[in-house]
Amino acid sequence: MMRIDVITIFPDLIRDVLKYSIPRRAIDAGLIDVLAHDLRDHADDKHKTIDDTPYGGGAGMIFKPEPIARAIETLPAGGRVIFLTPQGRLLTQSVANELSLSDHLVLLCGHYRGIDERVRENYVDDEISIGDYVLSGGELPALILIDALIRLIPGAIGNAESALEDSFQNGLLDCAWYTRPREFEGLTVPEALLSGDHKKVAQWRRDNARQRTLERRPDLLE
Numbered sequence: 001m002m003r004i005d006v007i008t009i010f011p012d013l014i015r016d017v018l019k020y021s022i023p024r025r026a027i028d029a030g031l032i033d034v035l036a037h038d039l040r041d042h043a044d045d046k047h048k049t050i051d052d053t054p055y056g057g058g059a060g061m062i063f064k065p066e067p068i069a070r071a072i073e074t075l076p077a078g079g080r081v082i083f084l085t086p087q088g089r090l091l092t093q094s095v096a097n098e099l100s101l102s103d104h105l106v107l108l109c110g111h112y113r114g115i116d117e118r119v120r121e122n123y124v125d126d127e128i129s130i131g132d133y134v135l136s137g138g139e140l141p142a143l144i145l146i147d148a149l150i151r152l153i154p155g156a157i158g159n160a161e162s163a164l165e166d167s168f169q170n171g172l173l174d175c176a177w178y179t180r181p182r183e184f185e186g187l188t189v190p191e192a193l194l195s196g197d198h199k200k201v202a203q204w205r206r207d208n209a210r211q212r213t214l215e216r217r218p219d220l221l222e
């Protein structure tokens, strides 16, 4: 079973989001354990201070190194420590596939301008970004990473929605999908999908996926 520890100042945000849909089912089924820890439990003053102003001045606060170090040291050794930051390597399906092979991840969520560089140097194994934009904290990126990993665990999603058949697992965008009715506001369903010919259906979907990828994301075709 995979284990993910999340170090955050908002542990309930992590727990609440994982109460829905596929993540909840995977956790209930014992396929993965996600444990959210409050960084403030590792502060050393009565005000539970976890951040401070930057040396050299400037706007924003920096997470102090000692509470982060203590929070990590409290966990079983051997987990891969991942810091969610705009400075990290971009999360792609292949990065998710790679990380899904881990037994134990520790996700570190920063805020403001991030964390003290020395605790990053000594404790962080990997840095991941979910995209080239800045958010108010690393919690939403951590949840996105967790969701991407959970859906790759065998048994987490049904055969019908097999992760292996997803958009991106074959390097292409997904094809268009249709359900009833056959006609909606004057628009009809492509003939090949109604043919009952499985080879014809598969070929239409392949062609449609390739065409959409060419139009929308030519960079994926190289």
Ligand code: 4G3
Pocket (backbone or CB within 6 Å): 084, 085, 086, 109, 110, 111, 112, 113, 114, 115, 128, 129, 130, 131, 132, 133, 134, 135, 136, 137, 138, 141
């Ligand atoms: C560290 C991650 C953390 C430095 C975190 C801001 C966006 C992402 C934070 C920093 C984040 C992302 C917290 N925003 N693109 N905010 O994955 O400058």
